[in-house]
Amino acid sequence: MEIQEDKRGDITVLSLAGRLDTNTSGSLEQKLIEALDDGVTKFIVDFTQLDYISSSGLRILLMAAKKLKEINGALVLSSLSAHVKEVFDIAGFTPIFTLASSLDEAVAGIA
Amino acid sequence: MPDQLAIEIKNDLAEIEGLFQALDQYGKTYHFSSKLLFDLHLVLDELLTNVIKYGYDDKGDHRIVVCLSSNPEEVVLRVEDDGRPFNPVTREAPDTSQALEQKPIGGLGIHLVKTLMDIVEYARENDKNILVIKKKLAD
Numbered sequence: 001m002e003i004q005e006d007k008r009g010d011i012t013v014l015s016l017a018g019r020l021d022t023n024t025s026g027s028l029e030q031k032l033i034e035a036l037d038d039g040v041t042k043f044i045v046d047f048t049q050l051d052y053i054s055s056s057g058l059r060i061l062l063m064a065a066k067k068l069k070e071i072n073g074a075l076v077l078s079s080l081s082a083h084v085k086e087v088f089d090i091a092g093f094t095p096i097f098t099l100a101s102s103l104d105e106a107v108a109g110i111a
Numbered sequence: 112m113p114d115q116l117a118i119e120i121k122n123d124l125a126e127i128e129g130l131f132q133a134l135d136q137y138g139k140t141y142h143f144s145s146k147l148l149f150d151l152h153l154v155l156d157e158l159l160t161n162v163i164k165y166g167y168d169d170k171g172d173h174r175i176v177v178c179l180s181s182n183p184e185e186v187v188l189r190v191e192d193d194g195r196p197f198n199p200v201t202r203e204a205p206d207t208s209q210a211l212e213q214k215p216i217g218g219l220g221i222h223l224v225k226t227l228m229d230i231v232e233y234a235r236e237n238d239k240n241i242l243v244i245k246k247k248l249a250d
Binding site: 021022023052054055056058059062063065066069082083087090091092096 | 124125127128145146149152153156157160164205206207208209210211212214216217219220222223226227
């Protein structure tokens with residue numbers, strides 16, 4: 001999985017490409033921890049190029065959401081594919097995450 | 112007779128990748144939809160990750176045998192491992208309606224498997240866990 005990191009004002013955007021699973025979720029966790037350590041409190045994780053997610057990926061996103069809630073931060077996930085969205089639905093993640101249909105919508109929602 | 116794919120992997124997470132390549136090839140041959148392939152990837156990923164990470168009491172080499180077969184009505188997966196007894200069928204489903212603060216980290220893999228597939232059967236035979244999982248293809 002590739003992770004591209006960009007800034008939109010004070011928002012950190014992590015764009016994922018490929019598969020978020022047991023073997024790759026550690027690299028997302030690392031990126032999130034580094035940004036949190038740098039004082040970032042607003043995150044968008046963009047799923048436009050994400051093909052696949054397993055429970056290991058869900059786990060990292062849930063940990064991030066919990067952490068950001070504690071510190072009054074924000075996390076928005078953008079552009080989930082239909083298959084990934086179904087995994088969110090089954091896991092009960094859809095009601096507890098803020099989902100946006102595009103990166104621009106995510107930025108507008110968080111700013 | 113349905114064509115069968117049988118693959119043996121070691122208890123090493125890196126081995127799952129090779130299995131996925133074989134699965135994709137099989138899916139291509141039998142014209143699986145992208146959704147069916149996604150679900151089969153996820154199911155195998157969750158089950159094998161569980162076995163490899165938590166299934167063994169020792170650090171030695173173990174073999175996991177995965178068989179995949181299909182006919183026009185259904186896809187059948189069979190996973191056999193010699194880890195400690197683990198029956199996912201009787202595992203209680205997590206409460207997926209919990210709010211963010213209450214939601215426990217983890218425990219979702221088996222729930223995904225059971226929800227995405229139609230039949231999950233477990234047997235313990237000859238000190239092995241045997242899971243047979245079916246996904247119906249007819250509407």
